[in-house]
Amino acid sequence: MYSVISVTKIAPGISRLEVEAPLIAKKRKPGNFVIVMPSEKGERIPLTIVESDEQRGTITLIVQAIGKTTHIINNMVAGDSFTDVVGPLGEPTPVDNVGTVVCVGGGVGTAVIYPMAKALKEAGNRVIGIIGSKNREMIILEDEMRQCTDELYITTDDGSYGLKGFVTDALRLVIEENESIQSVYTTGPLPMMKAVAELTRKSNVHTLASLNPIMMDGTGMCGACRVIVDDELKFTCVDGPEFDAHKVNFDELILRNKTYFDQERKAMDSYREFCKARGAYV
Amino acid sequence: MSEKRRARKNGKADDRVIHLKPPERMKIARQQPIEKEPDYRVCNFEEVSDGFNIELAAEEALRCLECKDPVCMKECPVNIDIRGFIRLIYQKDYDSAIKKIRESNYLPAICGRVCPQESLCEQACLVGKRNEPLAIGKLERFVADYELKNGNFTPPEIKEKKGQKVAVVGAGPGGLTAAADLAIRGYEVTIFEALHEAGGVLKYGIPEFRLPKHIVDAEVDRVKALGVEIKTNVVIGRTLTIDELFDEMNFEAVYIGTGAGSPRFMNIPGENLSGVYSASELLTRVNLMKAYKYPEYDTPLKIGQRVSVVGGGDVAMDAARTSKRLGPERVDLFYRRSREEMPARIEEIHHAEEEGIHFHLLTNPVEIFGDDNGWVRAIKLQKMELGEPDDQGRRRPVPIEGEYFTVETDTVVIAIGQSPNPIIQQTTPGLKTTKWGTIIVDEVGATSREGIFAGGDISRGGATVIEAVSDGKLASRSIDEYLTEKRAKVSSD
Ligand SMILES: Cc1cc2nc3c(=O)[nH]c(=O)nc-3n(C[C@H](O)[C@H](O)[C@H](O)COP(=O)(O)OP(=O)(O)OC[C@H]3O[C@@H](n4cnc5c(N)ncnc54)[C@H](O)[C@@H]3O)c2cc1C
Ligand SMILES: Cc1cc2nc3c(=O)[nH]c(=O)nc-3n(C[C@H](O)[C@H](O)[C@H](O)COP(=O)(O)OP(=O)(O)OC[C@H]3O[C@@H](n4cnc5c(N)ncnc54)[C@H](O)[C@@H]3O)c2cc1C
Ligand code: SF4
Ligand code: SF4
Ligand code: FES
Numbered sequence: 001m002y003s004v005i006s007v008t009k010i011a012p013g014i015s016r017l018e019v020e021a022p023l024i025a026k027k028r029k030p031g032n033f034v035i036v037m038p039s040e041k042g043e044r045i046p047l048t049i050v051e052s053d054e055q056r057g058t059i060t061l062i063v064q065a066i067g068k069t070t071h072i073i074n075n076m077v078a079g080d081s082f083t084d085v086v087g088p089l090g091e092p093t094p095v096d097n098v099g100t101v102v103c104v105g106g107g108v109g110t111a112v113i114y115p116m117a118k119a120l121k122e123a124g125n126r127v128i129g130i131i132g133s134k135n136r137e138m139i140i141l142e143d144e145m146r147q148c149t150d151e152l153y154i155t156t157d158d159g160s161y162g163l164k165g166f167v168t169d170a171l172r173l174v175i176e177e178n179e180s181i182q183s184v185y186t187t188g189p190l191p192m193m194k195a196v197a198e199l200t201r202k203s204n205v206h207t208l209a210s211l212n213p214i215m216m217d218g219t220g221m222c223g224a225c226r227v228i229v230d231d232e233l234k235f236t237c238v239d240g241p242e243f244d245a246h247k248v249n250f251d252e253l254i255l256r257n258k259t260y261f262d263q264e265r266k267a268m269d270s271y272r273e274f275c276k277a278r279g280a281y282v
Numbered sequence: 283m284s285e286k287r288r289a290r291k292n293g294k295a296d297d298r299v300i301h302l303k304p305p306e307r308m309k310i311a312r313q314q315p316i317e318k319e320p321d322y323r324v325c326n327f328e329e330v331s332d333g334f335n336i337e338l339a340a341e342e343a344l345r346c347l348e349c350k351d352p353v354c355m356k357e358c359p360v361n362i363d364i365r366g367f368i369r370l371i372y373q374k375d376y377d378s379a380i381k382k383i384r385e386s387n388y389l390p391a392i393c394g395r396v397c398p399q400e401s402l403c404e405q406a407c408l409v410g411k412r413n414e415p416l417a418i419g420k421l422e423r424f425v426a427d428y429e430l431k432n433g434n435f436t437p438p439e440i441k442e443k444k445g446q447k448v449a450v451v452g453a454g455p456g457g458l459t460a461a462a463d464l465a466i467r468g469y470e471v472t473i474f475e476a477l478h479e480a481g482g483v484l485k486y487g488i489p490e491f492r493l494p495k496h497i498v499d500a501e502v503d504r505v506k507a508l509g510v511e512i513k514t515n516v517v518i519g520r521t522l523t524i525d526e527l528f529d530e531m532n533f534e535a536v537y538i539g540t541g542a543g544s545p546r547f548m549n550i551p552g553e554n555l556s557g558v559y560s561a562s563e564l565l566t567r568v569n570l571m572k573a574y575k576y577p578e579y580d581t582p583l584k585i586g587q588r589v590s591v592v593g594g595g596d597v598a599m600d601a602a603r604t605s606k607r608l609g610p611e612r613v614d615l616f617y618r619r620s621r622e623e624m625p626a627r628i629e630e631i632h633h634a635e636e637e638g639i640h641f642h643l644l645t646n647p648v649e650i651f652g653d654d655n656g657w658v659r660a661i662k663l664q665k666m667e668l669g670e671p672d673d674q675g676r677r678r679p680v681p682i683e684g685e686y687f688t689v690e691t692d693t694v695v696i697a698i699g700q701s702p703n704p705i706i707q708q709t710t711p712g713l714k715t716t717k718w719g720t721i722i723v724d725e726v727g728a729t730s731r732e733g734i735f736a737g738g739d740i741s742r743g744g745a746t747v748i749e750a751v752s753d754g755k756l757a758s759r760s761i762d763e764y765l766t767e768k769r770a771k772v773s774s775d
Pocket of ligand 4: 345346348352364408
């Protein structure tokens with residue numbers, strides 16, 4: 001059992017959890033993720049390790065409730081536990097001092113980009129951050145991102161905070177104003193990453209996208225997370241999760257991620273009923 | 283007076299126990315296990331074969347010739363004393379029978395069910411020269427099941443504690459066997475397993491209806507009863523490295539039994555459409571994650587109305603039969619050679635046919651088509667013919683030019699083989715591998731690095747449960763020798 005030490009609501013439907021997992025806390029590098037199972041009959045899902053505290057033996061996860069499993073996790077309280085947490089998985093982000101880099105996070109993708117931005121900053125890079133969300137309430141990790149970036153741009157779809165528009169609008173400006181950008185790192189919804197890739201392809205800036213396909217084991221055993229990169233079949237959980245965004249076949253991945261759409265919706269609906277029957281709000 | 287004593291008293295050297303004369307024994311027909319009807323079993327995941335009951339087992343035991351030179355034993359990769367345990371079944375001493383089997387094989391309830399007996403022990407059995415061979419696997423399973431249900435299990439005596447720690451990576455049949463054997467030899471053993479449950483392919487691959495998971499759990503418990511500790515959720519190479527096991531955790535030897543679980547794909551257009559699964563994914567969702575009990579369990583699996591399985595081995599049969607149980611209208615199986623070359627066990631091909639799987643031999647997929655939503659819609663196949671034999675003597679399939687046909691389908695399962703899991707090889711400096719990624723071992727199971735041993739699918743590529751068991755035993759013997767030498771050196775220093 002992996003105990004939940006603390007839970008903080010950081011935005012509507014988004015929680016930050018500290019979970020006891022000493023071996024993982026010791027080993028984890030930026031870019032790594034874990035696979036968690038909230039209960040014996042639960043599903044295995046991947047979540048990025050946002051931070052870790054080796055001394056206390058804990059890892060930090062930031063989870064957005066979108067389907068049944070992430071709702072269950074969001075409803076956890078301190079003292080609850082996960083039956084299983086395994087990791088750190090995936091190849092860590094390559095962190096070199098290359099000069100100026102841009103880190104682009106959309107939605108809960110900000111939780112994935114933050115550890116990367118922090119590591120890139122610590123390695124001596126000039127880091128420009130761009131984070132975006134639907135609206136002001138949904139912006140997460142603003143303070144943390146400010147601390148590890150030299151410049152931070154915030155965008156909201158409705159203009160309630162920062163620039164009105166998408167992260168790609170900010171990225172376009174950043175690329176126009178800075179000639180020396182060496183790399184762009186991006187995580188977020190697949191259509192957003194695809195848009196980022198299309199934009200940077202035009203200006204020929206190297207771009208790494210941290211992909212989020214459907215996963216199960218996370219150790220290269222099922223092939224659910226397969227993606228085509230540069231016409232080659234790759235398993236995101238062992239070969240990634242980061243790949244050269246200009247070479248990823250996003251269209252195929254976007255379609256594949258909808259495989260379980262009907263079942264996921266049904267599961268969510270019945271979970272909602274279940275919670276309502278107990279007077280809880282989901 | 284027992285038959286045996288009477289024989290001795292009469293001054294005959296014959297130590298036969300079974301009272302019938304060999305020609306009479308040879309005439310008895312092979313007993314058939316109780317099996318569920320195909321119509322019934324395709325609607326659920328219950329075990330297909332109930333095996334032998336006491337009466338059937340007794341009748342089958344009668345057929346053994348008690349050969350002076352039991353050739354059956356030599357063909358069993360772990361050399362179970364087959365003649366000996368069958369005799370004990372005849373004497374109705376099931377507790378001793380299972381004890382005898384456990385001396386050579388610590389996973390009898392599993393091997394009795396899934397061993398390719400027809401090409402091992404049973405293939406050699408002398409009765410098979412005239413009649414059908416003894417049902418050795420079914421008898422093995424019978425005594426193992428008897429032990430689980432009614433019998434006594436006392437863990438084998440543990441030799442003097444050696445005070446040395448051994449790590450086993452992977453809780454598949456090879457790892458479990460190595461761990462059990464080393465524990466009996468007096469070592470302190472910890473198994474590190476990447477998944478959340480122990481068992482390897484026995485848990486995530488082989489379906490419930492061939493190998494119920496409570497049977498696997500019971501055998502795993504028997505390994506734990508020896509004092510073996512199993513740490514799940516530890517991926518060696520990620521959570522801990524092999525070098526850390528040695529340098530920071532004081533393990534003195536390591537056995538790698540990480541299997542060949544990485545699915546292969548065909549690299550044809552359309553392979554990444556929704557509705558295309560590797561057999562590993564389909565089987566893991568159903569077996570390990572219990573998707574067949576969705577929504578009681580949360581893991582989903584979407585099976586359509588027309589399932590197409592590609593492949594001809596055990597994995598393909600399991601994928602087809604598993605799909606069938608999830609309720610589609612039709613399941614087709616496409617294999618590129620002919621039936622004679624199918625690597626699957628005969629029993630399983632037979633079961634698949636009984637359950638209404640449609641076989642299409644000498645066909646090979648070349649493209650998968652999708653609909654506007656990215657779902658599988660159809661599969662295009664090329665007709666094949668058999669050419670010259672390859673180096674293993676199997677005739678090579680050759681495409682017939684211009685002969686294609688298309689079949690409508692909404693689910694495709696690819697079961698064309700698995701490759702070794704790569705994580706350990708990538709994170710353990712100095713560990714030599716072949717170009718296929720398997721770990722190279724010598725004749726005693728030692729790898730290119732001191733203190734590291736390996737076996738099972740990770741060194742053989744895809745093989746069988748009993749070969750993994752046999753490798754686990756060999757390596758544990760070698761590890762014992764290696765550590766004994768090491769102890770001697772330390773004490774003489
Ligand atoms: C390497 C990696 C790291 C991740 N890190 C985080 C993280 O730090 N925080 C976080 O909140 N989420 C993260 N995700 C996404 C997270 O795993 C999914 O949100 C989760 O699996 C959804 O499970 P569910 O049962 O709640 O929803 P489901 O009912 O399974 O899905 C609900 C909806 O989400 C979509 N979906 C399903 N799986 C994914 C996925 N893997 N990514 C995106 N959308 C998906 C489905 O298409 C569906 O429409 C990560 C994913 C990967 C692969
Ligand atoms: C669907 C299917 C059906 C089969 N049917 C039969 C049959 O009927 N009869 C038969 O004899 N054989 C059958 N086989 C083959 C047989 O299952 C294998 O040969 C056998 O399981 C190999 O055993 P193993 O101990 O080498 O590894 P596995 O059983 O593969 O176990 C390896 C274990 O190691 C774990 N692992 C992997 N990497 C790591 C890591 N880095 N750190 C920690 N743990 C790790 C895995 O999670 C797994 O639990 C079948 C195989 C499949 C896939
Ligand atoms: S382990 Fe396999 S080969 Fe050996 S006796 Fe049992 S069924 Fe036969
Ligand atoms: S070869 Fe057949 S008949 Fe002879 S001992 Fe073995 S099982 Fe009995
Ligand atoms: S999640 Fe199974 S192979 Fe990547």
